[in-house]
Amino acid sequence: MIPRSARHDIEQWILSELKPSRSTTAEIIYERMESQSGEQLAVIYEPLDYRKRSHWHDVAICAAFAHAVRGARTVLDVGPGDGWPSLRIADRFDSVVGIDPSPRRVRVQKENAERLGITNVEFLEMDVDAMTFEDASFGGVTAASSIEQTDDPEKALREVFRVLEPGGALAMVFEDYATYFPESDGDEGLWIDTAGEEPVLFYQVRAKSPPRETWYALFLDGPALGGDAELSRIVESLSQDRQKLENLEHGHEAPMRPEWFDIGFFERLAPLTREAKYFDLGHLTSDTLDAILGDVGFVDARHLDYRIPELRSFFDSAEESGKLDGFARSFESISELFGIAAIRRAGFGPGGFVIARKPGQAGP
Numbered sequence: 001m002i003p004r005s006a007r008h009d010i011e012q013w014i015l016s017e018l019k020p021s022r023s024t025t026a027e028i029i030y031e032r033m034e035s036q037s038g039e040q041l042a043v044i045y046e047p048l049d050y051r052k053r054s055h056w057h058d059v060a061i062c063a064a065f066a067h068a069v070r071g072a073r074t075v076l077d078v079g080p081g082d083g084w085p086s087l088r089i090a091d092r093f094d095s096v097v098g099i100d101p102s103p104r105r106v107r108v109q110k111e112n113a114e115r116l117g118i119t120n121v122e123f124l125e126m127d128v129d130a131m132t133f134e135d136a137s138f139g140g141v142t143a144a145s146s147i148e149q150t151d152d153p154e155k156a157l158r159e160v161f162r163v164l165e166p167g168g169a170l171a172m173v174f175e176d177y178a179t180y181f182p183e184s185d186g187d188e189g190l191w192i193d194t195a196g197e198e199p200v201l202f203y204q205v206r207a208k209s210p211p212r213e214t215w216y217a218l219f220l221d222g223p224a225l226g227g228d229a230e231l232s233r234i235v236e237s238l239s240q241d242r243q244k245l246e247n248l249e250h251g252h253e254a255p256m257r258p259e260w261f262d263i264g265f266f267e268r269l270a271p272l273t274r275e276a277k278y279f280d281l282g283h284l285t286s287d288t289l290d291a292i293l294g295d296v297g298f299v300d301a302r303h304l305d306y307r308i309p310e311l312r313s314f315f316d317s318a319e320e321s322g323k324l325d326g327f328a329r330s331f332e333s334i335s336e337l338f339g340i341a342a343i344r345r346a347g348f349g350p351g352g353f354v355i356a357r358k359p360g361q362a363g364p
């Protein structure tokens, strides 16, 4: 629980007046998205293209995942989103099982598997905190940007440890709070998502000490909102200004409309708020993650830089010198080598890609 003194005034007001109920990222973020992204998950939606650096990176990271859990017959993928990396690594294993608590994500994962004709992947609606698998069911586990999105990352990792076979590896990508977020000890974001049936106002607070990120979601009564011309206009501009308002650093950059960040604005919205929910993220740094992995029982935790900078430089210089076309046919093998080399070179923190092992001998 965050100490009251560390909370912002608006937060305190929301907590005492709107009494939001506790929810999860799966419900508030991922269940609301039709697709997680276009470009960032390019290889699921479009053919690989050697002219895009993101595709080189994608191939390298998927090779890194597959290499880290090599030898496994069945792999568990925690929180696949739209099916990543499950769908990209499935052909290297007997089977891959993806679990995600968001029914919508699972539907998209299944649709993508079908679209790509991949049959050795199964996607299940399940929370990593409460998996129904037997102990030691999987030879390897992958998790891309999902463990830190759960309610309790330590509990999630204990569960992952339980379902891993002795000797099995965990390969996970995570957002390292020490490098991912700005230096300031508190920033706020405000935007409205009007894509669904009812507008949802999001108010987000991030802080360094204690490390956390909290999102409040105010589910607004659309028709009633329409009756208030001024509020409707504000909602319209907030949905258009989303990009500008996200990542706003309190104190560093003036909010576009300071009045939106005062309690009066929330007081006006209160009668139109049908329901309020929130989730808290504890967040991880390389150090805290290593400590948790050690406590849980994992050994040999090693990190690498998720961005694979050497691959970026390779791509950039090939592009600058006009040699990129020369790599057109071999780009997947070259990217793979970069990914595998990065895993082999992995060392002791920090870095957003971590591999760790459950002690014991792998089975036959």
Ligand SMILES: C[S@@+](CC[C@H](N)C(=O)[O-])C[C@H]1O[C@@H](n2cnc3c(N)ncnc32)[C@H](O)[C@@H]1O
Pocket (backbone or CB within 6 Å): 024, 025, 026, 030, 031, 036, 041, 078, 079, 080, 081, 082, 083, 084, 085, 099, 100, 101, 102, 105, 126, 127, 128, 129, 143, 144, 145, 146, 149, 150, 151
């Ligand atoms: C940032 S997305 C990452 C998706 C995908 N792995 C990728 O890298 O593109 C986080 C995913 O984790 C899932 N997730 C959130 N909480 C979870 C939980 N408790 N157990 C399993 N998955 C969860 C979300 O529904 C979402 O699909």
